[in-house]
Amino acid sequence: MSRLRRFPDLRFIGLRDTMKVYDCDDNAQFALLEERVTTDSLVNRNLVSSFGPDTEVEAINRGFRPA
Numbered sequence: 001m002s003r004l005r006r007f008p009d010l011r012f013i014g015l016r017d018t019m020k021v022y023d024c025d026d027n028a029q030f031a032l033l034e035e036r037v038t039t040d041s042l043v044n045r046n047l048v049s050s051f052g053p054d055t056e057v058e059a060i061n062r063g064f065r066p067a
Helices: 027-039 056-061
Strands: 012-015 020-023 048-050
Touching: 012 027, 012 056, 020 027, 020 056
Parallel strands: none
Antiparallel strands: 012 020, 012 048
């Protein structure tokens, strides 16, 4: 189970520039997410979203698509 450093307790993380949500429990999706966040400084640019409750359904309700 991998998590981003700034979101250690959250499973689903969305990127606002692509409106995609990533499941941190999926190793392939997490690798893509981690690379994008690091390479493009997305946290510093406020382009990373978390969802409460932390579910994929909530992310979809907010307009994000599964990665």
